[in-house]
Amino acid sequence: MDSIKKVQAWEIIDSRGNPTIAVGVELASGAYGEAAVPSGASTGKHEAVELRDGDQSRYNGLGVLKAVDNVNKILAPSLIDADPTEQLKLDNTMLAMDGTENKAKLGANAILGVSLAIAHAAANSSKKPLYQYLGQRESYLLPVPLLNILNGGKHASDSTDFQEFMIAPAGASSFAHALRMSTEIYQALKKIIKGQNFSTNVGDEGGFAPSLPSNQAALELIISAMEKAGYKPGVDCFIALDPASSEFYEDGTYVLAREGKRLNREQMVDYYVKRTEEYPIISIEDGMAEDDWEGWKLLCDAIGDRVQLVGDDLYVTNIKRLSQGIAQKSSNSILIKLNQIGTLSETLAAIEMARSAGWTAVVSHRSGETEDVTIADLCVGISTGQIKTGAPCRAERTAKYNRLLRIESELGKQAQYAGLASFNNLKK
Ligand code: PGA
Ligand code: ZN
DSSP states (O other), rough: OEEEEEEEEEEEETTTTTTEEEEEEEEEEEEEEEEEOOOOOOOOTTSOOOOOOOOTTSGGGOHHHHHIIIIIIIHHHHHTOOOOOOOHHHHHHHHHHHOOOOTTTOOOHHHHHHHHHHHHHHHHHOOOHHHHHHOOOSSEEEEEEEEEEEOOOOGSSSSSSSEEEEETTOSSSSSHHHHOOOOOOHHHHHHHHHHTTOOBBBBSSSSSSOOOSSSSHHHHHHHHHHHTOOOOOHHHHHHHEEEOOGGGTTTTEEEGGGGGGGEOOHHHHHHHHHHHHSSSSEEEOOOTTTTTTTHHHHHHHHHHTEEEEEESSTTTTTTTHHHHHHHHOSSEEEEEEEHHHHHHHHHHHHHHHHHTTOOEEOOOOOOOOOSSOHHHHHHHHHHOOOOEEEOOOOOHHHEEEEEHHHHHHHHHHGGGEOGGOTTTOOOO
């Protein structure tokens, strides 16, 4: 049995130039694991607490030195000599030390950094890549990537009301094929946007962020890009949306400012129904706001048999909120973000709960990312079937896709592309 010899955290910067935390775990054998924690912008209000210093004299108050200290001075001493393969036990130890419902005392960022670094160290100690350490299987499922090629909402300025317009190359024959298809569509989109004299600058997740008049204009551009690149919309490649609607929900009204629309929940549902009839939309995340449970139910009753409805801010990777959604049939899928909940064990429990209900689980990055690629291994290791990690642009996004390319290549015949079958929550 190997044991934890040293746990150390330090402050780094993320892809938006804000501080975040990195943690290294060293074992007695010399094996080492490291992880860095991402950070959101359109953060759900029920997420676990991301501890920030609030000291305005450094990083505009966004420093994470308290979280770093909590790792080095509080968590580390309690983990020394522990068996790194006992992930659940160690995660529970950290939860108990924090003692709060939302990890407000030590910080979900501090706890997650340690939790993931322990898993990496244990995998290295067992001489397995992380995905194999997380799930030893005969064959592995490579996820369908959901690539956010057009950014709006909080991830761009002066762009669409909806936050994310993604493409889902579910008709590809392998992950490498899916990524090639997506990248060709991304490049075609750039040419089209340029041709229409819009800016080709990119948003936080690497997607273009043109100043379009409506969400429909964005959908039209994406369909044109698929066709220009030589792919069939609705066969080779589908559209996935993340409106992130909590961001434009004001006092019970969904406000689409760019289109000059103010919609109640019934009208918002109707808006989605129409769009899904006009375009090959296979997935909608956060179509309704984080506490509009009634709206979610309406949407799921309307299109839940044919469109994947993913709860992000609604569930915040938390099994308490997820079990409510399952009981009420609020959606048919959950978005999985490790830092919304703060430990690997709780994340795995959320995925497991979703699966047992016949739902899908889409593993996701955050808009503020690092070069950490843990989510790529997580998807493959437990065969989630779908990943969302931005456009095929900007190294913090491509790092995850490139990790998946490497895994697919190293697995050879043991790798299977999840494809359309990964939408097992849909009837047709
Ligand atoms: P965030 O956005 O990382 O800024 O919260 C991602 C999402 O809403 O899915
Ligand atoms: Zn989202």
